[in-house]
Amino acid sequence: xxxxxxxxxxxxxxxxRGGSWAWVRRYILSTDHxxxxxxxxxxxxxxxxxxxxxxxxxxxxxxxxxxKVVSPDVFNQLTTIHGSAMIFLFTIPMLVGGFGNFxxxxxxGAGDVAFxxxxxxxxxxxxxxxxxxxxxxxxxxxxxxxxxSYPPISIQTPPGLPHDYGQICWLVSVIFVGVSSTITAINFxxxxxxxxxxxxxxxxxxxxxWAMLVTVILTLVVTPALAGALTVQLLSxxxxxxxxxxxxxxxxxLWQHMFWFYSHPAVYIMxxxxxxxxxxxxxxxxxxxxxxYKAIAYSSAAIGVLAFLVWAHHMFTSGIQxxxxxxxxxxxxxxxxxxxxxxxxxxATLFEGKLRLESPLLFALGFVSTFTIGGITGIFLAAVPVxxxxxxxxxxxxxxxxxxxxxxxxxxxxxxxMWWPKMTGRMLNEKLSKLHFWLMYISFNCTFFPMHIIxxxxxxxxxxxxxxxxxxxxxxxxxxxxxxGASFLVFFYNAAVSLARGEKAPANPWGGRTLEWTVPxxxxxxxxxxxxxxxxxxxxxxxxxxxxxxxxxxxSEELT
Amino acid sequence: xxxxxVATESAHGPTRTNTGLSNGLIGVxxxxxxxxxxxxxxxxxxxxxxxxxxxxxxxxMTVGNHCxxxxxxxxxxxxxxxxxxxxxxxxxxxxxxxxxxxGRMRAMYTLLIATIVLGxxxxxxxxxxxxxxxHNEHLTMAVNIYGATFYMLTGLHGAHVTGGIIFxxxxxxxxxxxxxxxxxxxxxxxxxxxxxxxDAVWVVxxxxxxxxxx
Numbered sequence: 008x009x010x011x012x013x014x015x016x017x018x019x020x021x022x023x024r025g026g027s028w029a030w031v032r033r034y035i036l037s038t039d040h041x042x043x044x045x046x047x048x049x050x051x052x053x054x055x056x057x058x059x060x061x062x063x064x065x066x067x068x069x070x071x072x073x074x075k076v077v078s079p080d081v082f083n084q085l086t087t088i089h090g091s092a093m094i095f096l097f098t099i100p101m102l103v104g105g106f107g108n109f110x111x112x113x114x115x116g117a118g119d120v121a122f123x124x125x126x127x128x129x130x131x132x133x134x135x136x137x138x139x140x141x142x143x144x145x146x147x148x149x150x151x152x153x154x155x156s157y158p159p160i161s162i163q164t165p166p167g168l169p170h171d172y173g174q175i176c177w178l179v180s181v182i183f184v185g186v187s188s189t190i191t192a193i194n195f196x197x198x199x200x201x202x203x204x205x206x207x208x209x210x211x212x213x214x215x216x217w218a219m220l221v222t223v224i225l226t227l228v229v230t231p232a233l234a235g236a237l238t239v240q241l242l243s244x245x246x247x248x249x250x251x252x253x254x255x256x257x258x259x260x261l262w263q264h265m266f267w268f269y270s271h272p273a274v275y276i277m278x279x280x281x282x283x284x285x286x287x288x289x290x291x292x293x294x295x296x297x298x299x300y301k302a303i304a305y306s307s308a309a310i311g312v313l314a315f316l317v318w319a320h321h322m323f324t325s326g327i328q329x330x331x332x333x334x335x336x337x338x339x340x341x342x343x344x345x346x347x348x349x350x351x352x353x354x355a356t357l358f359e360g361k362l363r364l365e366s367p368l369l370f371a372l373g374f375v376s377t378f379t380i381g382g383i384t385g386i387f388l389a390a391v392p393v394x395x396x397x398x399x400x401x402x403x404x405x406x407x408x409x410x411x412x413x414x415x416x417x418x419x420x421x422x423x424x425m426w427w428p429k430m431t432g433r434m435l436n437e438k439l440s441k442l443h444f445w446l447m448y449i450s451f452n453c454t455f456f457p458m459h460i461i462x463x464x465x466x467x468x469x470x471x472x473x474x475x476x477x478x479x480x481x482x483x484x485x486x487x488x489x490x491x492g493a494s495f496l497v498f499f500y501n502a503a504v505s506l507a508r509g510e511k512a513p514a515n516p517w518g519g520r521t522l523e524w525t526v527p528x529x530x531x532x533x534x535x536x537x538x539x540x541x542x543x544x545x546x547x548x549x550x551x552x553x554x555x556x557x558x559x560x561x562x563s564e565e566l567t
Numbered sequence: 568x569x570x571x572x573v574a575t576e577s578a579h580g581p582t583r584t585n586t587g588l589s590n591g592l593i594g595v596x597x598x599x600x601x602x603x604x605x606x607x608x609x610x611x612x613x614x615x616x617x618x619x620x621x622x623x624x625x626x627x628m629t630v631g632n633h634c635x636x637x638x639x640x641x642x643x644x645x646x647x648x649x650x651x652x653x654x655x656x657x658x659x660x661x662x663x664x665x666x667x668x669x670g671r672m673r674a675m676y677t678l679l680i681a682t683i684v685l686g687x688x689x690x691x692x693x694x695x696x697x698x699x700x701x702h703n704e705h706l707t708m709a710v711n712i713y714g715a716t717f718y719m720l721t722g723l724h725g726a727h728v729t730g731g732i733i734f735x736x737x738x739x740x741x742x743x744x745x746x747x748x749x750x751x752x753x754x755x756x757x758x759x760x761x762x763x764x765x766d767a768v769w770v771v772x773x774x775x776x777x778x779x780x781x
Contacts, residue, residue: 121590121594122590122594189601192597192601193594193597193598193601194594196593196597197590197593197594197597200585200586200593201584201585201586201588201590201593202584202585202590203585227597227600227601227604228600228601228604229604230601230604231601231602231604231605231608232604232605232607232608233608234605234608235605235606235608235609235612236608239609239612239719242708242719246708246709247709248708248709248715248719249709249711249712249715250612250616250712250715250716252712255710255711255712255715256616256620256625256711256712256713257616257712257715258615258616258619258712261612261615261616264611264615265608265611265612268608268611
């Protein structure tokens with residue numbers, strides 16, 4: 008892994024000897040939350056690249072009607088694994104495992120998480136889980152039923168195979184990921200509740216921590232429920248237990264309820280940390296205290312509560328009781344209120360601020376604009392009559408990508424550009440960063456905005472081939488998708504140059520006021536030389552920098 | 568992940584915490600919350616298929632539109648005895664922990680061993696009931712959704728009782744060797760909470776499978 012190349016300043020005691028085993032112990036088996044966070048990032052970016060390449064193959068196949076780049080079976084496998092890998096192996100581990108691990112203890116002034124060895128365990132479960140998901144390709148084809156895996160399609164055995172090995176691999180993989188993220192959730196929840204530094208009351212927590220708090224509570228409650236659902240499907244595939252067999256009293260809708268009870272909150276598990284990142288970046292680059300601190304913090308909590316109450320809005324076309332549809336429609340639309348509170352607060356923070364349009368803020372603005380579009384199409388789809396019309400079309404694909412790509416992925420890159428100096432100790436080339444932003448922002452919109460139009464015109468989703476009238480649109484979408492994919496090359500080039508010979512980063516390159524900017528870049532083992540004492544809020548740009556107690560001296564080893 | 572390692576790790580944590588409770592204890596509570604969610608999703612499954620079914624227990628044989636034979640293999644006697652056994656083990660566990668806190672080690676060992684024996688008796692009773700159902704009533708997981716949900720939930724609970732007994736044995740040996748005790752009450756406390764949780768789940772399952780089925 009590239010950690011060694013960075014020369015990350017994490018002195019893990021008693022490992023000064025050379026040798027590969029010492030290297031493994033220092034960079035793979037380290038219990039330091041920063042090393043674990045970076046390992047999560049490397050691993051999930053690796054899966055991001057693979058799942059992104061799958062998306063490019065999908066777009067290659069869809070560029071022209073009637074094209075046969077891949078067979079329909081393989082097309083289904085690619086879409087399934089693209090979605091599953093992006094959600095379970097990239098977005099969630101990147102935001103919670105990556106950013107959460109690296110930033111959370113630093114931001115609350117703790118030396119590490121509550122249970123460092125459990126933290127290592129949850130990381131070590133993650134790479135095998137990812138590999139198992141892709142193993143299906145070696146055993147007669149990966150899972151084909153989409154990332155939602157609805158029975159009866161998901162429990163049918165493909166012709167010529169004794170079992171649907173691809174689906175079994177998928178289920179086992181997601182169970183692993185689930186166990187890993189449940190352990191992380193327990194760890195983070197205990198850390199946030201119990202290990203805040205002196206003076207770090209709940210109303211002085213950075214908003215990213217508020218977002219993480221709600222995220223880990225959601226994870227803790229819904230992920231075991233998903234594990235139950237996955238086990239049930241695994242039993243029905245492997246042993247033929249009739250959970251989903253109507254002839255023996257089973258019920259196929261059962262899976263959809265159990266799955267969406269996890270997967271709707273999972274949408275917030277993917278977006279809340281992103282919102283937290285944006286809430287950190289916007290005040291720093293507007294040089295203004297955030298507008299509505301408590302409103303943003305409590306709206307995260309409100310989203311967390313509502314997340315449990317809306318799952319069946321994914322099932323309007325599956326057939327549920329009409330009175331339930333009405334309830335779920337209203338409950339879903341209510342989510343627009345806390346989400347709107349956040350968006351308006353960010354805009355109010357930007358308003359009349361002294362904006363510095365550097366790459367983190369550019370990505371944050373990209374997030375706010377695209378995520379808002381995704382939120383508005385979400386209101387469309389929450390309305391039962393519209394959903395009945397649009398559920399099976401590209402309109403839904405457009406909505407989903409505006410929320411998860413325009414939302415989560417923009418937030419992830421915003422955060423990467425923000426905390427890259429802190430994580431690696433090196434600065435990125437700002438011109439290349441801006442080039443990445445503009446390429447990504449324009450090609451993202453060119454890729455996914457036309458999907459709204461072809462969806463409204465009636466192009467069905469999850470198809471390998473389509474009516475020739477959509478040919479021109481799809482060609483445009485595919486070309487934009489290739490540009491979108493290429494835009495990440497700019498980032499990887501920028502990152503490689505920065506790691507090799509980037510300018511050394513100061514402790515606080517952006518002028519942030521949260522605790523992670525008070526320690527050197529990268530922070531040493533144990534994080535703080537002295538226990539920091541907090542005496543003010545995290546976005547107080549009106550006061551001089553050293554508002555929090557004694558400034559820790561660089562390189563001091565008092566506590567470690 | 569067993570709660571044991573949670574507990575040993577917390578020993579190295581900071582001495583002062585924000586809530587005043589130890590990290591390990593909050594960790595165990597979080598773990599039990601996630602366990603509740605796991606059982607909750609499967610109990611939801613049971614209630615959902617039960618509600619969706621035209622009759623519960625499902626009809627074994629229909630003649631026309633009429634149900635000729637109702638499927639009702641569960642006798643209430645064994646499960647009731649088993650419930651009494653498991654609830655008594657909760658009582659002995661409670662007093663075992665109280666004895667430990669008061670430093671009355673002999674009472675603690677006696678009560679802890681009693682808890683383990685009662686737990687084993689419960690597992691024996693459940694094994695007896697499974698054998699009876701499979702051989703005499705021919706009810707297995709694959710037969711119908713009734714069997715599938717019954718074995719899934721009670722089996723998962725049985726696995727938790729088994730895990731709990733192993734945890735109690737670890738606690739017994741560890742206390743004997745002086746690794747836990749008055750000075751380190753975290754692991755005994757965690758074991759007590761876990762055992763009460765397993766008890767409580769059984770009360771719910773007993774109500775769902777035996778008390779509320781006509």
